[in-house]
Amino acid sequence: MERKTLEDFPQMKTPNLSNNYKTLLIFSVENSEITKGGGALEFASSYPYSAPTVKFITPCFHPNVDLSGAICLDILKDKWSALYDVRTILLSIQSLLAEPNNESPLNSQASIMWPNQIEYKKYLDAFYEKNKDK
Template sequence: MAALPKRIIKETQRLVSDPVPGITATPSEENLRYFQVTIDGPSSSPYAKGRFDLELFLPDDYPMCAPKVRFLTKIYHPNIDKLGRICLDVLKDNWSPALQIRTILLSIQALLGAPNPDDPLANDVAVDWKSDEAKAIATAKEWTEKYAVPSTDSS
């Protein structure tokens, strides 16, 4: 396996030494380009109290191209589809090598706090969101409790 670029090593060290509140990103021991990520839902959002698992992978041409990020936890959100793919400009057309893993994760956390049904990836969810926002938010809360709330069962 090729040595990791200095940039990835630096970013990884910063994620560990200076973590972002509500976000953890841990590199896999088998592949240092693969991160297990958790993002806590923003407190003022339907995803509050939820802890979402994601995977983040840095392709060989990172930072010239965006990391691949996807939700592993089921989520009801107009910009995240059933496969966990995320519709976010900085992961696509607005990617810039100046961005870092932490800025991407912060953008994803912000997206949880501000769903955008006008630029959907999950069209059915976006339609629900636009036709009955209160019901869509209730469904998002329900899914968060069902799939994203860490179990407090200590057995």
């Protein structure tokens, strides 16, 4: 298996914003056939001992992202480790977006559509066109 780095995913942009209480990292996914838009990672003062909160802030149609933007990723839940850094989190998000876990969907419609990539991508085009200003 080939080891990936953030440089392998030029579509992920990560400007840093911070304040005294928490750190917010915004990421965007550009030029992707799978998803468009972006999200935020919010790091509480208890980080790295607790996982950051991750949420898409633009509409996202994906089997492992619900309609409110929450993402289902095991390393942000029961598999969290204080050893995980931002790079690990972003690479895990990128990997999940490219290869969804259809065994644990948050969006059942996207999960059902995923196996038929032609229809899925056709629906995505319509979905993102409809939601482009949100």
